[in-house]
Amino acid sequence: MAAPGARSCNLSGLLPAQTSLEYALLDAVTQEEKDGLVYQYLQKVDGWEQDLLVPEFPEDGLLIVGVHSAKFPNEKVLDNIRSAVLRYNITHPVVNDADASLWQELEVSCWPTLIILGPRGNMLFSLIGEGHKEKLFLYTSIALKYYKDRGQIRANKIGIKLYKDSLPPSPLLFPGKITVDHVSNRLVIADTGHHRILVVWKNGQIQYSIGGPNPGRKDGIFSESSFNSPQGVAIMNNIIYVADTENHLIRKIDLEAEMVSTVAGIGIQGTDKEGGAKGDEQPISSPWDVVFGRSGPEVQRDNILWIAMAGTHQIWALLLDCGRLPKKNELKKGTCLRFAGSGNEENRNNAYPHKAGFAQPSGLSLASEGPWSCLFVADSESSTVRTVSLKDGAVKHLVGGERDPMNLFAFGDVDGVGINARLQHPLGVTWDQKRNLLYVADSYNHKIKVVDPKTKNCTTLAGTGNASNMIGSSFTDSTFNEPGGLCIGENGQLLYVADTNNHQIKVLDLETKTVSVFPVFRSENAVVDGPCLAGKPKTLPKLPKSAPGIRLAPVAASPGQTLQFKLRLDLPSGTKLTEGASSCWFLSAEGNEWLLQGQIPSGEIESISNQPTISLQIPGDCLSLEAILSISVFLYYCSSDSSACMMKGILFSQPLQITDTQQDCIPPVELKYIF
Numbered sequence: 001m002a003a004p005g006a007r008s009c010n011l012s013g014l015l016p017a018q019t020s021l022e023y024a025l026l027d028a029v030t031q032e033e034k035d036g037l038v039y040q041y042l043q044k045v046d047g048w049e050q051d052l053l054v055p056e057f058p059e060d061g062l063l064i065v066g067v068h069s070a071k072f073p074n075e076k077v078l079d080n081i082r083s084a085v086l087r088y089n090i091t092h093p094v095v096n097d098a099d100a101s102l103w104q105e106l107e108v109s110c111w112p113t114l115i116i117l118g119p120r121g122n123m124l125f126s127l128i129g130e131g132h133k134e135k136l137f138l139y140t141s142i143a144l145k146y147y148k149d150r151g152q153i154r155a156n157k158i159g160i161k162l163y164k165d166s167l168p169p170s171p172l173l174f175p176g177k178i179t180v181d182h183v184s185n186r187l188v189i190a191d192t193g194h195h196r197i198l199v200v201w202k203n204g205q206i207q208y209s210i211g212g213p214n215p216g217r218k219d220g221i222f223s224e225s226s227f228n229s230p231q232g233v234a235i236m237n238n239i240i241y242v243a244d245t246e247n248h249l250i251r252k253i254d255l256e257a258e259m260v261s262t263v264a265g266i267g268i269q270g271t272d273k274e275g276g277a278k279g280d281e282q283p284i285s286s287p288w289d290v291v292f293g294r295s296g297p298e299v300q301r302d303n304i305l306w307i308a309m310a311g312t313h314q315i316w317a318l319l320l321d322c323g324r325l326p327k328k329n330e331l332k333k334g335t336c337l338r339f340a341g342s343g344n345e346e347n348r349n350n351a352y353p354h355k356a357g358f359a360q361p362s363g364l365s366l367a368s369e370g371p372w373s374c375l376f377v378a379d380s381e382s383s384t385v386r387t388v389s390l391k392d393g394a395v396k397h398l399v400g401g402e403r404d405p406m407n408l409f410a411f412g413d414v415d416g417v418g419i420n421a422r423l424q425h426p427l428g429v430t431w432d433q434k435r436n437l438l439y440v441a442d443s444y445n446h447k448i449k450v451v452d453p454k455t456k457n458c459t460t461l462a463g464t465g466n467a468s469n470m471i472g473s474s475f476t477d478s479t480f481n482e483p484g485g486l487c488i489g490e491n492g493q494l495l496y497v498a499d500t501n502n503h504q505i506k507v508l509d510l511e512t513k514t515v516s517v518f519p520v521f522r523s524e525n526a527v528v529d530g531p532c533l534a535g536k537p538k539t540l541p542k543l544p545k546s547a548p549g550i551r552l553a554p555v556a557a558s559p560g561q562t563l564q565f566k567l568r569l570d571l572p573s574g575t576k577l578t579e580g581a582s583s584c585w586f587l588s589a590e591g592n593e594w595l596l597q598g599q600i601p602s603g604e605i606e607s608i609s610n611q612p613t614i615s616l617q618i619p620g621d622c623l624s625l626e627a628i629l630s631i632s633v634f635l636y637y638c639s640s641d642s643s644a645c646m647m648k649g650i651l652f653s654q655p656l657q658i659t660d661t662q663q664d665c666i667p668p669v670e671l672k673y674i675f
Helices: 015-027 031-046 078-087 101-106 133-149
Strands: 066-068 094-096 113-117 123-128 177-181 186-191 196-201 206-211 230-236 239-244 249-254 259-264 275-278 287-293 304-309 314-319 335-340 361-367 374-379 384-389 395-400 428-432 437-442 447-452 457-462 485-489 494-499 504-509 514-517 549-551 555-557 562-570 575-577 583-588 602-605 613-617 626-639 645-658 669-674
Touching: 015 031, 031 123, 031 133, 078 094, 113 133, 123 133, 177 230, 177 494, 186 230, 186 494, 196 230, 196 239, 230 304, 239 287, 239 304, 249 287, 304 361, 304 374, 314 361, 361 437, 374 428, 374 437, 437 485, 437 494, 562 626, 562 645, 583 613, 645 669
Parallel strands: 066 094, 177 485, 230 287, 287 361, 361 428, 428 485, 514 645, 549 645, 555 645, 562 669
Antiparallel strands: 113 123, 177 186, 186 196, 196 206, 230 239, 239 249, 249 259, 275 335, 287 304, 304 314, 314 335, 361 374, 374 384, 384 395, 428 437, 437 447, 447 457, 485 494, 494 504, 504 514, 562 613, 575 626, 583 602, 583 626, 626 645
């Protein structure tokens, strides 16, 4: 039992005093009155005989600013937290409270919880949940004044070195979503970490790069426009709609006019859960995905943009033309409103769409044909896939989760049927009309899963469950790292996956069951995501971890002698080198860099029928009698009709034995491999 008058060293100890303060603030009229009330509160709390102290972490000398107490197992892994810090451009220190020790000691009850501490580590205020910006600024500013008046605040700056500053340049940075333009043979990629949208031909050549590299919110011509962590993309008739997530906007990209405009949202996170205003006057909240649809079977063209509104846990609609939603009157073009979801964060299914509940819906796909006639929804925080009927808006369960609508902790990695299947924070879905199957980006399980909506059977299609970047001999040998989006292309043959934390687009051939990396390169022949950069590379590129390695028989050579290596590489039948992408080779000699002085360290492979010969002259002054020469080869190739492209690599290791004895003429070494 606590002694009379003693205070708990957790958040409940603050509750009585802070509640009195907040009631008094409601009656205060002027800012001066509010400042005074907070100052008096601090005098009271700071004068308590016993501080409410935050428990120390076992690390010495650690400045704790952000505390990450995970919900999902995947969120406890340090590498995944590092990726999230990079993805959201967090610049303050974050500590991994993997065992939730601080969470439990303070009796924290929800995300987010903000705690303002005094100079002694004494708790002053707590703010639970979202939407407390004004209180946060008020409490912080007055606390700073209070302790500065007492000489307890130092003006020293704390030096922080950001992890992101040590990363090499990357062509794609946390790509979130991807879609196919079935008419023009193009892909649209949300290059989320670079705050831009890429329009790319199927051979990987960039046609347009819009926005980036820094976040912003500007309409206009392509060279001036900007986005902030865009996610969902949808393309139709040279018009792209973008879920500009962190700007809380829906943007429109006109590829013919080369202009960007805003069609929904006001640029500030909204709390409205009904909507109904004209798009550019309607506040919205963290749109995460978009997909085209029609307001009825009699409508001849897509006139609705469906929106996964993650911030308010709902599905919204933007009218691209006049139309009618189920149980709604005729709506004007440009109207933006809620279609399904109460706004409560729940896993609640209901025949009445406004009574259903979602939990951060993050992925959408449409199956307009019968018998489905529904939207598929990747509902991330409930770890479920749900359906929304296009006929009446009824929300139904498909796979994952559990029956209790308030339990958002029913997650895992289990293949099964309906509620017996387990997912972990899925972010993307795409409908395969050819096979009547739904593919799911099971993001925190690092897998791609496939669901038969007729039987509700959910099974693993690709991925091992390990967060890494391996391309194996089959789907289930290959690995992903938090894939966030996916789409079907080439009449159901290819599945494109935004492998978000690997900063890549991967291509799954659903007929041959093989995986490859989709190459992306600029039209001026400078490779964006590959190794063969124009000019001399600043750092040696890395081969994919899945690249095979061949160790060659040792070769004896004397100083001054020239070795020749002839490339003899064979591509798969029916493929060709990608036009405009530079396939290439590189030399390296780790620990024996003297071997490459004065040499030509790299070159291009322009033709598979006339492959280059690589020459290396042994230097006159040798610093070692043994060395290993590494020859890395990168090949970009496409199917003969350029419908599918990929990049492959191989490493040849040539042991060298340096001898003063003059060697006979050394025959060329053939570097053979069949991809």
